[in-house]
Each structure stands twice: as C-alpha cells, then as structure tokens.
Amino acid sequence: MILMQNLILEFIYLLEQMLMVCGICCVPIKRDKKFLVFGGILFAGLCMLDIWIGYDNMLVLTYRVYVPPVIVMLWTKGKIFRRLIIYICSMMYLHLPYLCIDFLFSGILKVPVTVLRENANYKIVRGLLTCLILVIFLYKSKKILGYEEIIRSLPSKYFFIGCICSFSASYIEHYFEDIICMVYGKAVRMFFVTGCMVVMNGMFYTLGIGVAVLDLLRRRYKEESNLKDQYLQITKEYAQTVKDNARETRKMRHDLQAHIGSMRYYMDQQEYQKAKDYLLSIGEHMAQTVRKTMSVNHEIVDAVLLEQQVRAEHLQIVWRVEGLLPADWEIADFDLCTLFSNLLANSVEACEKVPLERRFIHLEIRILGNNLVIELENPTESKKRIENLGSVTSKKDVHNHGYGISNIKMVVERNFGEIYFSHTDDVFTVRVLFQLRN
Numbered sequence: 001m002i003l004m005q006n007l008i009l010e011f012i013y014l015l016e017q018m019l020m021v022c023g024i025c026c027v028p029i030k031r032d033k034k035f036l037v038f039g040g041i042l043f044a045g046l047c048m049l050d051i052w053i054g055y056d057n058m059l060v061l062t063y064r065v066y067v068p069p070v071i072v073m074l075w076t077k078g079k080i081f082r083r084l085i086i087y088i089c090s091m092m093y094l095h096l097p098y099l100c101i102d103f104l105f106s107g108i109l110k111v112p113v114t115v116l117r118e119n120a121n122y123k124i125v126r127g128l129l130t131c132l133i134l135v136i137f138l139y140k141s142k143k144i145l146g147y148e149e150i151i152r153s154l155p156s157k158y159f160f161i162g163c164i165c166s167f168s169a170s171y172i173e174h175y176f177e178d179i180i181c182m183v184y185g186k187a188v189r190m191f192f193v194t195g196c197m198v199v200m201n202g203m204f205y206t207l208g209i210g211v212a213v214l215d216l217l218r219r220r221y222k223e224e225s226n227l228k229d230q231y232l233q234i235t236k237e238y239a240q241t242v243k244d245n246a247r248e249t250r251k252m253r254h255d256l257q258a259h260i261g262s263m264r265y266y267m268d269q270q271e272y273q274k275a276k277d278y279l280l281s282i283g284e285h286m287a288q289t290v291r292k293t294m295s296v297n298h299e300i301v302d303a304v305l306l307e308q309q310v311r312a313e314h315l316q317i318v319w320r321v322e323g324l325l326p327a328d329w330e331i332a333d334f335d336l337c338t339l340f341s342n343l344l345a346n347s348v349e350a351c352e353k354v355p356l357e358r359r360f361i362h363l364e365i366r367i368l369g370n371n372l373v374i375e376l377e378n379p380t381e382s383k384k385r386i387e388n389l390g391s392v393t394s395k396k397d398v399h400n401h402g403y404g405i406s407n408i409k410m411v412v413e414r415n416f417g418e419i420y421f422s423h424t425d426d427v428f429t430v431r432v433l434f435q436l437r438n
Contacts, residue, residue, distance in 0.1 A: 003050070005120045005124065006050045006120075007047055007050060008124055009120070009124060009127065010043075010046060010047055010050065010064075012127035012128065012130075012131065013127065014043060014068060014071065015131055016094055016127065016131060017068060017072055017087070017090065017091065017094075018072065018075070019135065019138065020090035020091070020093065020094060020134065021072055021076060021083075021086055021087055021090050022075075022076060023134060023135075023138040024090070024137065024138060024141070024151075025086045025089075025090055025151060025159075026147075026148045026151040026152050027076045027077075027078060027083055027086055028077050028078065029075060029076055029077070030074070030075055030076060030077045035074045035075065036074075038074055039071040039072075039074040039075045042070060042071050042074075043067075043071055045063075045067075046063055046064060046068075049063055069084065069087050072087050073087075079156075081156065082156045082159075085156050085159045085160055085163065086156075086159050088159075088163050089159040089160070089162045089163045092162070092163055092166035092170065093162065093166055093205065094130065095166065095169075095170055096166075096205050097129075097130045097133050097134075098126060098130065101129050101130065102116060102117070102126070105122070105126075149406045149409060149410070150216060153406065154212060154216065158211060158215065161211050161212070162209065162212070165205060165207045166205055169205055223407075228334070230337075230341065231300075231333075231334060231337045231338075235300070235303055262278060263275055263278060263279065266278060294306070294321045295324075296321065296323065296324050296325050296365055297325050297327060298336065300333045300337050301325060301336055301337075301340050303337075304336075304337060304340045304341045304344065305321065305340070305344070305363075307341070308341075308344040308345065308347075308348055312348060312351075312361060315348065315351060315352060315359065316356055316359060317348065317351045317359040317360060317361055318359060318360040318361070319360075319361050320360070320361070320362045320363070321363045321364075322362075322363070322364045322366075323364055323365030323366050324365060325365060325372075326367065326372065326436060329372065329434075329436065331415055331434075335411045335414065335415060338407055338408075339374075339408060339411045339412070339432070342405070342407050342408050343374075343376050343408060343430060344361070346378075346405070347361045347376055347378035348361070350378045350379065350380050350381075350428065351379060353380075353381045354379045354380070354381055358379045358426075359379065360377075360378065360379065361376070361377070361378050362375075362376070362377040362378075363375070363376050364376075367436070370435060370436050371434065371435055371436065372434045372435075372436050373431065373432070373433055374431070374432040374433075374434075375429065375431045376430045376431075377427055377429050378427070378428055379426055379427060379428070380423070380426060380427070380428040381426075408430075408432075412432055415434060416434075416435065417432055417433055417434040418432070418433045419431070419432050419433070420432075420433070
C-alpha cells in the first residue's frame, strides 16, 4: 500500500511539473525520441529507488531533488538558462495552490496544516486537485488572445523576479509556522491563522506576476503607439504621393496639346525615328514623375503597399500583387495596416538576405467560396522553424523586435481567422484565411 502511494506521488509530482513548465509557462516539448526515452529511464530509476531503498531514504530524497529538473530539461527545448529559471519559478509557484488546498482541508477537517502534510493519502488528493486546477487554468488561458505568444516573449528576468517573490512568501510562511503552532493549539484558531497566511503569501505571489504583467502592458502600449504612428505616417505619405501624382498628371495634361503638336510635326516630316524617340522621352518623364501605385481596393492597404514598394524597388525586388480585397469586408483599418505592414516588412527583410537574382515578393488575394485568402511568398536563406514563429527573432535587439509574426497572429485571431506557414524549395509562404459574412 505504502509503495503504491509513493509511486503515485512520484507520478503526480512529475505531472505537476510538466503542466507548470510546458503548459502554464508554454515551454515547447522536444520531439526527439532519444531524449524522451532517456528522461523516462531516469523517472523509472526514481521509482525503482522508492521500491528498493524506501521513500524517505536520504539517497532517494537527493535523487528526487536533482533528477526531476534534469528530466524536464531533457523533455523540453530552448535556452537552458531560461528553461531552468522557468522550472524553478514553476516549482515555487506550485506552493500557491498547495497552500490554498491546505487552507480548505484544514478548515473542513479541523486539522492543523502541519498534520495534514504528513499524510500520504492527503498528498495524493492534494496533488490530484493541483493537477485539476492547473488543467482548468491552462484551458482558460488558451482562450486568452495571444497568451502563448505573450508568455514566450516574456524576458527570463521576470521569472527570476517571480522566484524571489515566491521564495520570500515561502520563507515567511515556514518562519512563522512553528511559532503559530506553539501559540495556537486549537484547530479553529489555526484555520484563521492559516487563512491570513494564504492572503499574505498570495500578495507575494501576485507581486511577482504583477511586475511582469505591468511591464508587458507597458511594452504592448509602446508597441501599439509605434504602430499607430506608423499607420499615420503611411497614410500621410500615401496621401502626399497621390497628391504629387495628381499634380504631375495635371501638368502632363496641360502640356499634352504641345506634345501632340510636336509628334504631328515629326510625323508630317516623316521623321519617324525622332517621333519614336520623343514618345519614349515622354514615357520616361512620366515614369520618373508619376509613381506607379498598386491598388487592392482598399486605401489603407494601398498605402502600406506603396511604402513597402519603395523599399522593394531600392533593393531590386521583383514585386507582384494580384487580386482585390472585398469592398464590404468588415475589419478595422488599424488591423489591416498591422497585418499587411508586418507581412510585407518581413518579406522585404527576408529578400535582403538572399542574392539579387532570387529576390521576389508575390502577394495574392483571392476569394474562395465564402473565404478570403491572403497568400504571401518570398525567398528565404534557410528553412524556418515553423513552430517557433512569433517567439524568436534573428535580430540582435531581441527586446524591440520579434513581434512581427506575433502581431500578425493576434490580428488574425482577433478577427476569427486562421494562419498557416509553409516552407518548400527555399520559398517561405504565409497563408491567412478569413471567413466572409454572407
């Protein structure tokens, strides 16, 4: 019976750790079978030590302290320091549901918390309830827009701050626990004291989360402000380009009669080569003074296209745009600007990294049935890790970059769309799908 309890406890502890690290903290799981198998062997070794030596043996206790983090490191991927600090933070934050469950059962059973924690059956019940709480929280968090992207983009220093706050809460609790037990002997009094400890510890745990949330809100606000500034600048530049084109067109129309007269003179004199050269010079002048703009039936997107077109021409990128956006499509201009500016900016940056002869951008917009499909293709220098898109960046300034794909995903999710990434023959494709209303 005791042996079975110990094995169940080991499994529950490992399950709690994986739910916290890979679920709540969104650390990706490795797909490499050899690491998964080796981690499983280490866990099996821990269970065998429980059987042969005993659950409370010092060797087993030491093994239990050092091996679980190794197992989690083997089963997850990413930078080792970040994964380790997330693991430590996760284990410390597991104490919060423990404390709440202890408080609940202490009040129901009228038993001091210190007594409850010595009971193996209670540990199993508490572990199962903790796993249930984590699963419910994980299910609810997945419904939060961009939750996974937010957690993965959170700097490691905030997990470290969370460790400090949770350690402080744990230290205070254990420091006063013995004193409280000596002063208050009755379980009723212990219940109220434990309740106060839950509130006080909760404040420390919340502090660690609050620091990260406030900084995240600050970063998001700054990012949205930059996007709005970019949106305004794009609109101004587009309006100025349209104004310049209109002015040059009026000038050309004003001089059109004179140009026709010159052409007629050359034709009457049968100087056909001069007439041809004169016509070519008119075309070159128009090409230099009137910028060719692309239109997809939406002024904001046209403005974004014009901005990126200027960059593309400078980088000698072959640029092709096909299709039109539906006129009655109900989507915010700000979202459209964010979507297309990030998609095109990422494509232009990808083209910068490949030779001139391989540089191209192909944007296609089409309606298939009741769906709007936006597809963008560009070359890439290396195969991208599709699962990491939005959580990593190739730029050195990682704190101010790496949000392009993340912003695209948030816009797509906010408008109930779907996004797909694919990579074949050194060509990277982004396909965004939106459902149109009837």
